[in-house]
Amino acid sequence: MKQMRANTKLQNAYLAFLFFLMYLPVAIVILFSFNESKLYVSFSGFSLVWYEKLFRDSAMMEALKNSLILGILSCAVSAVIGTLGAVSLSALKLRSKGVLEYIAILPLMVPEIILGMVLMAFFYMLKLPFGMLTLLIGHTVFCVPYILVEVKASLALMDPSLTEAARDLGASSWRAFLDITLPLVMPAVASGSLLAFAMSMDDVVISIFINGPRISTLPIKVYTQIKTGVTPEINALCTIMLAVSLTALAVFSIFRSHKKEENRDEEQIDRASEPDQEL
Amino acid sequence: MRRRNRAGMWMVLPLTIFTLIFVAAPLLYMVFLSFASQSSSGFGVEWKFTLENYKRILDPVYRNTFYGSLRLAFSTTALNILLGYPFGYFMAKLSAKKKKAAVLFLMLPFWLNSLIRLYGWIILLQKKGLVNEVLLRLHLIDKPLKILYSYPAILIGMVYVLLPFMALSVYSSAEKLDWSLAEAARDLGAGRCYAFFTIIFPLTLPGLFSGIILTFIPSMGLFFIADILGGNKIVLVGSLIQEQMTRGNNWPFAAALAMVLLVVTSLLLGLYKKLTNSDVLEGIG
Numbered sequence: 001m002k003q004m005r006a007n008t009k010l011q012n013a014y015l016a017f018l019f020f021l022m023y024l025p026v027a028i029v030i031l032f033s034f035n036e037s038k039l040y041v042s043f044s045g046f047s048l049v050w051y052e053k054l055f056r057d058s059a060m061m062e063a064l065k066n067s068l069i070l071g072i073l074s075c076a077v078s079a080v081i082g083t084l085g086a087v088s089l090s091a092l093k094l095r096s097k098g099v100l101e102y103i104a105i106l107p108l109m110v111p112e113i114i115l116g117m118v119l120m121a122f123f124y125m126l127k128l129p130f131g132m133l134t135l136l137i138g139h140t141v142f143c144v145p146y147i148l149v150e151v152k153a154s155l156a157l158m159d160p161s162l163t164e165a166a167r168d169l170g171a172s173s174w175r176a177f178l179d180i181t182l183p184l185v186m187p188a189v190a191s192g193s194l195l196a197f198a199m200s201m202d203d204v205v206i207s208i209f210i211n212g213p214r215i216s217t218l219p220i221k222v223y224t225q226i227k228t229g230v231t232p233e234i235n236a237l238c239t240i241m242l243a244v245s246l247t248a249l250a251v252f253s254i255f256r257s258h259k260k261e262e263n264r265d266e267e268q269i270d271r272a273s274e275p276d277q278e279l
Numbered sequence: 280m281r282r283r284n285r286a287g288m289w290m291v292l293p294l295t296i297f298t299l300i301f302v303a304a305p306l307l308y309m310v311f312l313s314f315a316s317q318s319s320s321g322f323g324v325e326w327k328f329t330l331e332n333y334k335r336i337l338d339p340v341y342r343n344t345f346y347g348s349l350r351l352a353f354s355t356t357a358l359n360i361l362l363g364y365p366f367g368y369f370m371a372k373l374s375a376k377k378k379k380a381a382v383l384f385l386m387l388p389f390w391l392n393s394l395i396r397l398y399g400w401i402i403l404l405q406k407k408g409l410v411n412e413v414l415l416r417l418h419l420i421d422k423p424l425k426i427l428y429s430y431p432a433i434l435i436g437m438v439y440v441l442l443p444f445m446a447l448s449v450y451s452s453a454e455k456l457d458w459s460l461a462e463a464a465r466d467l468g469a470g471r472c473y474a475f476f477t478i479i480f481p482l483t484l485p486g487l488f489s490g491i492i493l494t495f496i497p498s499m500g501l502f503f504i505a506d507i508l509g510g511n512k513i514v515l516v517g518s519l520i521q522e523q524m525t526r527g528n529n530w531p532f533a534a535a536l537a538m539v540l541l542v543v544t545s546l547l548l549g550l551y552k553k554l555t556n557s558d559v560l561e562g563i564g
Binding site for chain 2: 008011012014015018019021022023024025026027028029032039040080081082084085087088089092100103104106107109110111112113114117118119120121122125137140141144148173174177198201202204205208209219222223226227230234235238241242245246248249
């Protein structure tokens with residue numbers, strides 16, 4: 001028994017150490033963004049000077065604006081495409097359904113770099129001007145699957161007789177979708193959109209291929225800056241981005257917990273599609 | 280019934296059209312591109328069927344790049360198994376409350392930009408960074424190590440970014456374990472190790488396999504880690520593709536490289552399905 005307790009302690013120490021290593025770099029980034037000195041040796045005093053510098057950097061603010069616009073737009077477009085797609089795929093009994101679904105999820109499975117280069121070559125062939133439009137399409141490509149997967153999982157938990165009842169009472173399929181299905185899957189749409197937003201705000205690899213020479217996003221900016229060296233300004237920028245991600249995550253988990261409570265009422269949680277395991 | 284189907288039909292159109300045009304068509308385009316050749320003017324593509332691009336990959340220079348990438352991917356995956364398997368397994372043995380917190384902290388990195396987390400490592404691994412500082416103070420080294428911009432730095436970065444995938448996969452497998460099986464084995468006189476390797480380990484294999492897939496595949500393509508932590512010294516398939524697309528302007532060759540990468544990836548996924556008889560990757564749903 002004693003030996004077992006010692007064992008458990010050892011295991012917990014191992015976990016604690018790995019978690020420490022996991023979060024150490026993040027903590028360092030945040031800590032030094034508030035450091036007075038430009039050196040990374042020790043913390044010499046609290047200061048917001050790097051944030052001030054950052055906010056005066058107009059190129060950086062432009063990139064921030066681009067990222068936000070891109071994140072919101074791609075998230076909105078893919079929410080519409082993904083939700084309509086998931087709902088209709090679950091309702092239709094088409095033979096080609098599986099194939100369509102497979103291709104739609106493909107962007108999550110293909111290595112990012114391949115997706116990036118393929119889109120670049122394809123947009124060039126279509127003679128699309130590289131910039132916001134190509135970025136929007138590219139981000140929508142990898143955002144749609146997130147929403148599709150989320151909404152699909154929530155539809156699997158929905159009672160199909162609800163829409164059937166509405167249809168039997170004479171509602172058109174569009175009407176039934178708007179009044180019955182959509183309100184029920186809304187939490188999933190919201191959480192999927194937030195996930196998509198976070199991915200869009202995060203993406204470097206695909207964006208770097210399709211952004212064109214004139215437009216830059218925040219992650220691309222971070223990438224090019226990091227390559228040239230470390231400055232506390234980047235720390236400040238990273239800290240802000242971390243704050244944005246964490247806010248998105250907080251809102252996301254609120255939607256998630258709502259959904260979970262609803263599910264618990266119905267007591268039909270399917271382990272395989274339990275939301276926690278999809279990430 | 281038929282009327283009903285047709286009425287809802289248009290709702291599937293946005294997804295169908297978008298997916299066909301912007302997912303299926305570009306990937307198909309890449310296949311064709313990989314058999315075309317670079318135009319003699321040095322820019323653009325000449326549409327003449329050729330196998331030249333694939334032959335070129337066998338060139339020692341590029342073949343070595345592939346070997347290098349594979350070696351890095353293998354080392355990354357091996358380290359991830361060594362570190363991540365106990366990680367996920369121990370997590371599954373925590374009390375319910377601690378488990379919840381551990382899962383949360385393990386998932387959190389997925390939400391945080393990996394560039395930012397890698398940037399933290401640049402600061403830590405610098406010549407005057409914390410790692411060197413600690414090692415010097417402990418008198419383990421006499422002068423600061425040059426870790427940054429070297430192969431070990433890339434390896435640290437890769438393992439760091441991909442470890443959560445491995446840990447989470449193993450965890451979700453181990454979490455479903457019926458611990459009474461192991462207890463029964465112990466009661467029947469099996470030693471601790473014997474019980475682990477005959478009972479528990481085989482049951483966590485699906486998680487381990489999916490963890491391997493989830494770390495191996497990305498590690499072939501994550502070119503930016505080698506770029507920022509390796510200082511461009513080590514060329515990987517990913518960086519080669521990027522270079523051919525931008526500076527080299529040889530898109531057909533880049534497409535052929537991508538095709539090979541894609542084939543390797545799909546073979547691995549196929550192997551996984553065969554080994555575990557499942558379509559879903561453990562841990563990511």
